[in-house]
């Protein structure tokens with residue numbers, strides 16, 4: 049049984065296609081496997097930010113179903129960087145370049161995009177549905193049912209926040225480069241992902257620096273993971289918040305470049321018949337192929353795993369090194 053180590057903008061995952069198994073893993077086995085293999089101490093290849101699970105779709109409009117298990121074993125409704133790597137895997141498996149992938153809340157359109165650089169394949173994925181309603185995230189704020197560029201003094205008095213679900217929950221603030229690099233993001237991210245009166249299911253927290261016209265730098269503390277090199281849904285949600293709260297600098301239906309500690313992605317935010325959706329375009333890199341027996345998979349036994357490295361990380365790093373150096377936030381390996 050082969051599983052892959054993959055990344056989107058250095059947001060790392062193990063990819064498991066359960067349709068190849070005689071017997072699927074139970075939910076508990078998936079949690080055991082995910083928490084073990086993603087842990088830098090107990091796992092493989094310095095661990096990862098989560099596990100992407102592919103299953104058969106439950107209806108024929110989608111080619112397959114994707115589930116997202118965070119490093120802490122919690123399940124998320126969506127993963128933008130992960131969906132690009134799943135799309136590449138399915139595109140190769142079924143020899144198609146455009147199709148839909150079923151996720152917890154929606155079937156999402158995905159398509160092969162132009163390579164970002166030699167040997168750096170890229171995919172475009174739909175990020176939706178979008179909601180600003182407090183009960184959709186959920187969040188509790190005494191003064192707001194929706195939060196778009198509003199102060200929230202109990203969190204960080206001098207910042208303004210936007211909260212939206214895409215459909216996983218995101219809390220975003222546009223800040224200076226100094227604020228972005230400060231401890232505030234980690235402190236707030238930890239606080240809102242422990243029991244707290246504001247985000248009962250936790251939340252992905254992003255600080256964004258506006259670099260210019262349709263250009264951002266985004267750093268994210270992810271629910272269920274902690275700091276990652278990039279958060280696809282976070283960068284997508286931030287791009288929409290950018291267009292809504294800074295309309296002179298962030299435009300709808302224009303390509304927005306979003307830099308992050310792991311590289312860059314492109315986004316394109318749309319409002320069609322009052323409905324928001326976001327295109328997220330970025331790399332889908334396979335760094336390793338792993339061979340593990342089905343029995344060891346079920347038992348989360350990682351001692352007899354064959355690992356073969358591909359040549360793609362070298363190509364990706366070549367692509368990243370030619371990018372402008374912005375914010376020397378170190379890349380998490």
Ligand SMILES: N[C@H](CCC[C@H](N)C(=O)O)C(=O)O
Nearest residue numbers: 124127128129216279280281
């Ligand atoms: N930690 C997220 C799931 C992974 C999202 C992120 N890795 C992405 O690329 O969108 C959550 O619990 O909502």
